[in-house]
Amino acid sequence: MNEIQDLIGRAERIATRADLSLTTVSRKLLNDGKGIARLKAGGQCTVKTLDAARARLKALEAQYPASAAAPAAIAKPQQLLGGPRGMTHLDRLEAEAIHIMREVAAEMENPVMLYSIGKDSTVMLHLARKAFYPAKPPFPLLHIDTTWNFKETIAFRDAVVKELGFELIAHINEDGVRQGVTPFTHGSQIYTDVMLTQSLRDALDKYGFNAAFGGGRRDEEKSRAKERILSFRSTGHRWDPKNQRPELWSIYNTRISNGQTIRAFPISNWTELDVWQYIYRENIKLPGVYFAAERPVVTRGGVTLMVDDERMPLEPGETPRMEMVRFRTLGCYPLTGAVRSEATILPEIIQEMLVARSSERQGRVIDHDQSASMEKKKQEGYF
């Protein structure tokens, strides 16, 4: 087991050093682009395979010594990738997202990318990296930290941002913290409004961001199906569904008046399956809470919640029990329902998703408040 971890660690380091994707390194070592990912997700391999991989890794390490300077990033690779076979649907979605990111970044003075650490956000990061390669994205990431995120997602956030070398702004609504607004004391509606919606508006105002990328998708929810790729918010970040701009071809009108801001949704046209398929194809690392593990949970109002830290007040007679669970969406832990699952590696998660008969947002407590609730929240400035 330690040998496998050693191999993974070295493979990741060489990937960074040589600016190769982990998939490429994986292919070089194991003759299988997804091999390393499988090992990371807890997969096994034979001793023979391991030995062969180690030998190849050694050669690779010699080829890219630790002291190799950074310009390798732009150095011309020896081998060219093949020409345009027919583009698959993922290729087209990826290209469209990159086009939108470049367009907004080129035309807006002060864009930012919202980063919620969830899988859609993580895909967005990956796309941003591709869109501006070999440069870094010309905008920072903004995480609205409610202070109630799953602990391990914050660790994941910091690791990913460090690895990619992106700039991160983590914004907390300190007023809300001082006033003691928590999901337990104020209810999900007020809490979300203060720690998420208001906090986001404050952060955008504070830094003067006039365009914010989000990972919203039209297939998530009925009212989102009509949301444009660029969504315009008036002063106060209100969304007016009656006053959206038509979007023809791939021409996006990014002009705004004073006080107006833009929300840009480059993966509008992706479905949940597309996102998973892309994560699988591109071998994108996800936060651990997406994967099943024994976690302490309680059940409230039919929703299974994880007791992520000691701040969660237990009701009389409630004792956390250990259960094999995972999360399909990442919100604040007191508002995100867990599902029982044995899925510990990506294909198993996708398998669960494929056979799931209950859609993604059901696990989010916030949508159940009212029918058409998302639309109302959007009008108030929720992303």
Place this chain on the structure above:
Amino acid sequence: MSSVALASTADVENYLAAHENKGLLRFITCGSVDDGKSTLIGRLLYDSKLLYDDQIAALENDTKRHGTQGEKIDFALLVDGLAAEREQGITIDVAYRYFSTEKRKFIVADTPGHEQYTRNMATGASTADLAVILIDARKGVLTQTRRHSYIVSLLGIRQVVVAVNKMDLIDYSESTFRKIEFDYRDFAKPLGFESITVIPMSALEGDNVITKSAKTPWYDGAALLPYLETVKIHSDHAEKSFRLPVQWVNRASHDFRGFAGTVAGGTVRPGDDIVVLPSAKRSKVARIITHDGDLAEAGPDMAVTLTLDDEIDISRGDVICAARAPAEQTDQFAAHVLWMAEQKLFPGRQYLLKTANRIVSATVTELKHKVNVNTLEHMSGKTLELNEVGFCNFSLSHPVAFDSYKDNRRTGSFVLIDKRANATIGAGLIDFSLRRAQNVHWQDLDVNKTARASAKHQRPCVLWFTGLSGSGKSTVANLVEKRLHDMGRHTYTLDGDNVRHGLNKDLGFTDADRVENIRRVAETARLMADAGLIVCVSFISPFQSERRMARELMGEGEFIEVYISTPLEVCEKRDIKGLYAKARRGEIKNFTGIDSAYEPPQIAEIDIDTSDIPAPDAADRIVEYLKGNGYLEG
């Protein structure tokens, strides 16, 4: 999601591998409020098992509150989104739906069919590969069918499916269906569709939607979904000439300049010759960079970053084109416009015009005619109102690179933006440039020098190159002409070679003949300038008096003296034609610089020493001069 039994992760991996290589089909559905369009889409989603239980539960819940279908599930409710419009029972916007089968992923643009929503239909059609047009079998081809078909054809869709819906309400009558099919094909002839597929259908009952219906045994075509899964999308984008509208310049490090954009047509490979518009600078593609590695070739719709062999100045808004077939460039063109705003379009008013990657100011100089979207008739009009289509002449503040819309949807399209409110108020499809001879009549002006020059989008002038033999006059003059030509300008070069052999064949090298030589050349240059041309004259013309005579022949500001001041030693060292050697040996008499004086100009507009500046840079400088002084503006 349609395959549910996935026993193991190996199955999942197989499933993913199979689905990873699916293609994508984008289509639009057009129909009026009662044609059953939302029901059809709801049926496609429902029957291809793409709904989750909680969505179905919500649907059943909604059916009880808003449904119009009694006890049956009202699929339309699944599709109609925003709360406000749900109460009215109509969709008022473009909604995008996604579903996927084993063979393809689909993006459906669902748009309302009312006349007042023409703009939404155009929006949905602009990104669609194919259109599904619904007809109510009880009503046949109606005005709205014509409107939908026209808009679809205007936006460049070449393949349509006509879904004759509600067949259940006419007892699946073949004769009625055949009549509708005949009527439609007949009416659609002038619209130029490449394929029309007519399917009898009942969206409500599910006939011929997912599977073939037993109730239409006389129909031998495919059901809708199988057809959509297999239809070959006619896309000849790869055969077109290469275009890359530059979105963003990537400066990853101090010595890296990459040009990022989405390929708008054609293919490109490292080593390909390219020309950049509007600068008309040329280079070769060095690399095609992506995060996944360099590509050997890039094709349409791919988002890439190019690097070039030469360091030329390229910025956002430029278009990198195949050198052998560059895009056209113009600041006046004719285009079809679909008006999308409450406030009318007025000729003469300034709007912003955004192409694939560039924003310029634009004015409609003339509304040639309006198109009645119901009858396709041309009508005269002074303004365009919301949802009207017009054919207009445009004049832009700066030239843009373009192709006609029928040749390239990406480089032939634009949107119009309100200068104050910033709203998107119109969509345009470029037909052709007005900067062509046959279009001179478009403005009612006397045909004079200004008119001729303006039709060529330039101010006429004479670039008079003077300097010693071998100083590089002709080399630079030829390069200047080439640059201007690449920019679509109209030029001519007069030099010893083409004048001495014809017009001035009778002249020798006596002083009198030399003066006459220059006089004739200057007069010819004047006539050419009067014709609106930019004329390069390349003669040693050593004497100030001759040059002054030429200057005085031309109009104010039309004579530009270019002194190629390469020193004698350099010229003599070059001695390309061996003339200096002959002169030194005394074989040529009166050779300028050796035994005849050269009088350098005192007031040359441009002074270039080609021993300091390479000829291409010299040519750039001259073109810059012309640009900077307004000679290249119409």
